[in-house]
Amino acid sequence: MSRPYRIDTHQHIVPPGYAGWMHEKGIRPGGVGLPSWSERSALKFMDRHDVQTGILSLSTPGVYFGNAAEARRRAREVNEYSAKVVAGRPERFGFFATLPLPDVEGALAEARYALDTLLADGIVLLANNDGRYLGDPGFEPLLEFLDHRRAVVFIHPGELPAPAVPGVPAFAADFLLDTTRTALSLILSGAMEKYQGIKFILAHAGGFVPYIASRILLTMLTQKDLALSALAALTDKKQSILRRFYYDVALSASPAALPSLLEVADPGRITFGTDFPFAPSAAIDFLTMQYENYPLEPSLRAAIDRGNSEALFPRLRQSTM
Template sequence: MRSRRLWGFVSHQCRSHETKLSGLSSEKDKRLIDVHTHVLPRRYMAFLAKQGISRPQRLPPPSDAPPGNRMTPWSDSAEDVDMRINLMDHAGVRQHILSPTFAPYLEDKAAAATAARLVNREIAALVVKKPDRFRSFASLPLPHIDEALAEIDYAFDVFGMDGATIQCFVGNRSATDPLFEPVYAELNRRGAVLFLHPCVNGLCSKFVNDPSLELSLGPPLEDTVIAVHYMISTIPNRYRNLKIIIPHLAGGLAMLLRRLDNQLPLVASLAEPPSITARRMWYDSCCHGSSAAMNAAIEAFGADRIVLGSDYPFLTPHETYGETIGFLARLGLSDSALELVLRGNAEALLRQERRPSAEPACFRAAP
């Protein structure tokens, strides 16, 4: 019964996609790369539960919920993976770059290292099974530097992961805290992609969290603040081989660059104007279908700095996956700009093809 209901939901998503999406359905166009997609490895979540970690999270609704109110299931079960691939096919998306939503940021070093290895192994196992459809970003056991550096080595060299992901804030530290300099240095040495993601802490502000705005308003605020932190830290300027992706078009950054050029030098010692530093980073396209936000970002950053990102599956209760992808084709962008956003920029960032060097048994080992 569950399978019938779930596949009914897929049919709803695909039918809606077919009526909304245009220009991306030919075989030639089925090469899109979505850099901002999430997976919920079941063993990893079970491990976190054993550590006593409980935090608000949006899990898939009951299988009998109406299709229009459902979020696509996103675990690593075979059924959920098949559903994901079906939706990818209908949206013309070739690959998902997978990352978890919950970082392995545990106080105990050993537990954090175990959690990071577990989530990376579980996600890498999906990539091994479907290497043409999935790639992945490695999670790091921050704030523990030695353990994080060891995990970079293992995740890149053994699991063949394509980059790393760090949350905008690690506990009470910014992702740009000087403590993390060795991590940036190593990722830069490798010419790696670093994908940022909000931790949904509402910037630790009662003005965001008390009205329960940490999910609706908090993430774009985090994105904006961390982008400015990168400007102040000069990390993008000092680590030129590091490819930083900030999600959700970096919140409100596009409309703030002129203001930051004028006023940020008054309070910080910068390597260059913020508008220049902004173009040393990349930004994913997840903006809940806002043409105003996307056009502002392209004007501010350039089409060569925008990559396709859906935040899969978090928009699926509100629109189909095909609609999330397809709105970009309706913005009136030039063919060359659309090509860059939908695949060209991501292909350039991920041009270093990685493949796991481990035997399959590595992915079945106990953490």
Template sequence: MSRIDTHCHVVPEGWRKWCEKYGWRKPDGIPAIPAWSPESHIELMDKISISKSILSITSPGTYLKADGDELAIKVTCETNDEMAGICAKHPTRFGFFASLPLPNVEGSLKEIDRALELGAAGFAIMTNAQGYYPGDSKLDPVFAKLNERKAVIFMHPTECCTPGHAGVPKALDQYPTPMMEYFFDTTRAVVNLLLTGTVDRYQDLTFLVSHCGATIPPLVERFTAFSTQILGQKDSPSSAQVKKLFRTRFYFDLAGFPFPDLIKGYLTFGEPGRLLYGSDFPYTPEKATILLSEKMDEGLRELFDEEIIKNIYSGNAKEILNM
């Protein structure tokens, strides 16, 4: 069954060199930035019936040093140009989510229009930008602009950033950030979007959340009740309102290890019509990507009929990306 991959990554040579220059040879504790080429990616796609992949830059994004606005703008522009060039050479196989130099607002506003002119399918933002989470008032002009353009926003997890605490080791620093912390930072980002009213204010945005909702499912009742009943925030959404937003404004990809357990948590608040295929290649190596795709086939068949699975693998992505 043909798939459209909305959660996979590209490693442009220019971006790799910038990362290496500014100390990101082992981003978020992983052993290395993986090797990547269009040819190797297409070879993998053909092995597991991926018709098209929407490429994006993963953590650490394009803001590579503290207070480095000018550098971030330069890296972002160059990287988006590189992605657009790759897609132009392989238009039937690749699309891309453009990066933004967040938390720099002015640079991001300029890059939104430019990236869409390059053909971006949407925008990839990290779950926090130098400690600023989606929903922070500092970023409101950017979300307003994205809303004007009816943008698709792919939120990719990154390392939790705590400004002012340089040199303090992260909790359980012996484990790579993607192992657990990515899930926690995804949850922070989504909860902040909801509790700040950002999702409700900007009605024309579509949000793509990584990893089948991360640790959000068991926390919906807690963060909604806590904000209203304990903090007394009358404007905060109820549990029912949040679940409605998840069914109307959000999509959730199946990258990583959603089977056999995580998918069950997702289904407590989400619907199969909001699920998307994701491989996380090449940060998930080819052998593991193939094994996970087989496990996904098996897990989906246990839960859903053929038509629903077809939509999860490609139909839902076609709808949101106007393919």
């Protein structure tokens, strides 16, 4: 192919055991049915979209439904299944390990096992866990561990801890707000300053974060410990705390959204993403076409397609050349 193979940092896995469990519970993530997934269907999709490697993760609703022991067991099952897929095709797949949050003790144990034994490429965290956002002080032991490990942490939205709006699917707006809320939670709690070793990837171009960047900085001005940082960012965007996040372009690479993202994000921290298989094929095709037609500098496009992710996942450098 004429252009480099892509690395897709926002690609989901639906293990058969997990799918059966969701069916038993009658759960429809995001208000829609759980999609089917197979290694074969994933590879077919990836070849069609010039994706060399997909970093797999479990999507919402995760594994916690009030029973910590059950959540620990299900997280282990998902992670071991994912690791087996990656072991069979390490050049085509990677994975972010699922944790049983808000059970912090269980999450710490599973993160350690996933990173050390299963060789996970990183961790996936839902933006809110039983209504608690990631800047919650109770999650500090986990953030401290992930910071020590300099882990890549993919943040994916889930159901808002609030009633749904009748007739409005959660994925249409609530998911974007969920990501935005947790980004603000991490910033205003001081976690982004304290745990700079963690490489946070925000799904869907950060939700509303790029669009409301100035409001976020102005909010920081009201926080004694963050005011100086906000003042610096308001005069020089390269000093903005928002540039510490990574952002994928899954379902967000439109002519309306990309300008805001490119204005706010560090160009070295934008990654390619598709949201397969949860996003409809037509939506992925349309937004990928818009991304490909957007007037990006060739060097920036190459960085988004592959280079920025190679920096996050050094093991993929050889396999994507």
